[in-house]
Amino acid sequence: MDKSFTIHDLPRAERPRERMQKYGAEALSTAELIAVLIRSGTQGESVLLTAQKLLSQFGNLQNVARASIEELASIKGIGTAKATQIKAAFELGRRVDDPDYLSRENPIQTPEQACKSVQEKLKGKKKEHFYILCLDTRNRVCTKKQVSVGNLDSSIVHPREVFKDAISSLAASVIFVHNHPSGDLEPSAEDISLTKRLAEAGDLLGIPVLDHIIVSDRGYTSLKSRNLI
Secondary structure (H helix, E strand, C coil): CCCCCEHHHCCHHHCHHHHHHHHCHHHCCHHHHHHHHHCECECCECHHHHHHHHHHHHCCHHHHHHCCHHHHHCCCCCHHHHHHHHHHHHHHHHHHCCHHHHHHHCCCCCHHHHHHHHHHHHCCCCCCEEEEEEECCCCCEEEEEEEEECCCCCCCCCHHHHHHHHHHCCCCEEEEEEECCCCCCCCCHHHHHHHHHHHHHHHHHCCCEEEEEEEECCEEEECCCCCCC
């Protein structure tokens, strides 16, 4: 019967799991971390060597993360089960700091939460970027899309384009967010006019506009809180 080499086949001082327990995950090499994850190698090949081969095959950790389950499984010693473990680990890591994922998990209940959901995407932008947040019936973000880039006017931000994603994602309601690169949080006449047009379009489609939020490095302004919707 073929024997798979596990972490326990390595000398204790070289076992990634024991080293991780003693020194912490940051002390391990990338190959050692992958070895802890996949747990076993193949006949005649230690788990650490299998991990090193995986990295060598794809060139770097970033390419491993981008690889499909099928691509990972094609590496000798990995297979489908270990490939799914690797993909699951990368996805968990991605979700930890992903504001998009966090906003999908938690309902948007305040203008501040809506602002935070796109804050990183708008930071330092030199032009106005217009986003739509499509919400489900529990006010969780189901889709987030950039609609336009440039000074907001009727030719750039058209209700047809704005609500296309809301309709396709079966949104129960929407929130709009755009930035003012100048830092001025005062809604312009164009901002107010556009918001009213979009709110009217939303009413016709049965997709209410909950708010339109202007953000800058100085903070944010909610047009809803100012009774401009």
